Each structure stands twice: as C-alpha cells, then as structure tokens.
Amino acid sequence: MDVRTGLFYLFSVVMLFAAFRVITARSPVYAALFLVLTFSQAAGVWLLLRAEFLAISLVLVYVGAVMVLFLFVVMMLDVNVDELRTGFWKHFPVAATIGALIALEMAAVLMGGFRPTEEPRALPGAAAAAQAGVQFSNTKELGRLLYTEYLFPLEVAAVLLLVAIVTAIALTLRHRKDTKAIDPALAVRVKASERLQIVKLPPARPAQPEAAPEGSKA
Structure with missing residues (x-):
C-alpha cells in the first residue's frame, strides 16, 4: 500500500x-x-x-x-438540549422512514456510479497537457469552462443567489416603533415658526410664606 x-x-x-x-x-x-x-x-x-x-x-x-x-x-x-429532545420518540417513525428512503436513494446513485460505463470525457486541455508534459491546472480549466460553455447556468445561479440575499434582508428588516430616530425628510421640511412654540401656562398657586421657627424673636 x-x-x-x-x-x-x-x-x-x-x-x-x-x-x-x-x-x-x-x-x-x-x-x-x-x-x-x-x-x-x-x-x-x-x-x-x-x-x-x-x-x-x-x-x-x-x-x-x-x-x-x-x-x-x-x-x-x-x-x-432537553427541550429539543422532547417528543423525539413521537416523531421517530417518520424520521426513520425518511432517513431510510434517503439512504436507499443515495445507495442507488452510488452503486450506479461504480458500474463499468464508457470512459468519462476528459477536460479539453488535460490530454494535450499530459502528452506535452506540461503542468495542468484544474482551477484554470474549470474557470474556462464556467465562463464559456456554462456561462448561462452560472448567470442564472448568480441571479438566484442575489434574489435569495435580497429576500433574506427584506424578511429580517423590521422597523422598531420604540426608537427615537428622526426622519431626515421631516426634519428638512420643517418651518422656522414650527421649531419653537411658546405656551402660556397659568401659575399653579401662590407661594406660602415660610413659618418662623419657634423661639425666634419677631
């Protein structure tokens, strides 16, 4: 070995x-x-x-x-963890059935992959590089294939990821009502007369004279 x-x-x-x-x-x-x-x-x-x-x-x-x-x-x-384990045995039959189904599907795919089939198609530059004795780069060849033959699927995947990112941000965006943030648009449109408002309030009650302490001279 x-x-x-x-x-x-x-x-x-x-x-x-x-x-x-x-x-x-x-x-x-x-x-x-x-x-x-x-x-x-x-x-x-x-x-x-x-x-x-x-x-x-x-x-x-x-x-x-x-x-x-x-x-x-x-x-x-x-x-x-104790709360997560609550009801484990209750849902175990359904989980075991789904797990067995997934295992059978994976076994069918893997066993089919080990069967003798036709020779896989090599990368375009791999055979030529092997014959010429030149060092071959899988990363470079993968990038060339992605941006030539598979450009459209790559763009579709990029658009789907962008939509997923925007959707995640939109779902998590919440406007809190308990914040003291000021809207800049309202602050710009305010008038000078509205910045200060004088309110006349009646006096509460007249102040009472303080009582003289006992034993003090008049």
Whole structure:
C-alpha cells in the first residue's frame, strides 16, 4: 500500500467517525466542531483526487465562514438540549422512514456510479497537457469552462443567489416603533415658526410664606 492509499483510508476513517459524531453528540457545540472536522477530511480526500479547487472552496466557504457562523450562533443562543429532545420518540417513525428512503436513494446513485460505463470525457486541455508534459491546472480549466460553455447556468445561479440575499434582508428588516430616530425628510421640511412654540401656562398657586421657627424673636 502506497502513501496515497494510506492517506485516503486515514481521511475516510476520520471523516466517517466525525460524521457519525455529528448526529450522536449531545452538545450542539461539539456537533458543529465535528462537522468542521468532517469538512476538513473531505477536503483532504478531494486533494488526493487532484480537485484542489473544490478542496480549497470547501475549507474557505464552509469551514472558514459557514461553520464558524453556525458555531457562534449555537454558542450565543444557549440552546436547551432537553427541550429539543422532547417528543423525539413521537416523531421517530417518520424520521426513520425518511432517513431510510434517503439512504436507499443515495445507495442507488452510488452503486450506479461504480458500474463499468464508457470512459468519462476528459477536460479539453488535460490530454494535450499530459502528452506535452506540461503542468495542468484544474482551477484554470474549470474557470474556462464556467465562463464559456456554462456561462448561462452560472448567470442564472448568480441571479438566484442575489434574489435569495435580497429576500433574506427584506424578511429580517423590521422597523422598531420604540426608537427615537428622526426622519431626515421631516426634519428638512420643517418651518422656522414650527421649531419653537411658546405656551402660556397659568401659575399653579401662590407661594406660602415660610413659618418662623419657634423661639425666634419677631
């Protein structure tokens, strides 16, 4: 067994253990940390498959941004695990049925992928680079394909993400009524006579003279 095969088995075993601990850990913080470990091991497997762009994207996007955000949210919310576990066995049959269905679908897809089929189409520049002995860059070739052959799907995905971002901002935008913020438009349109208003109030009652202390001379 060579070094590459040993690293593949090492990354795979750690990834499977971490994925199992994600769903079995009692603390949400530990579950999020195990999910970070799962993503890092998956990035290592992709590096062995020479998919360095996917590996770096997984580390930067999921481990560096999404999971850190999830971890901070879980730690700040102080989730009560006992309340989350309430009614677990009540919904367990439905959850088990859905989980088994998803497992069967994944098994059908994976088993179909291991069957011998026709040779996959290589990237346009991979064969030529291999024959010429030139170093081939998967990232460069992926970028060329995205912005030439798959430009329209990429633009559609970008528009969908933009709509999702705007929608999320619109849903979370709330105007508080208890704030003392001033509308700049109303402040500009105000007149000079409206800035100060003198109100004449009647006096409350006349002041009573203070009583002289006992023992004092008149």
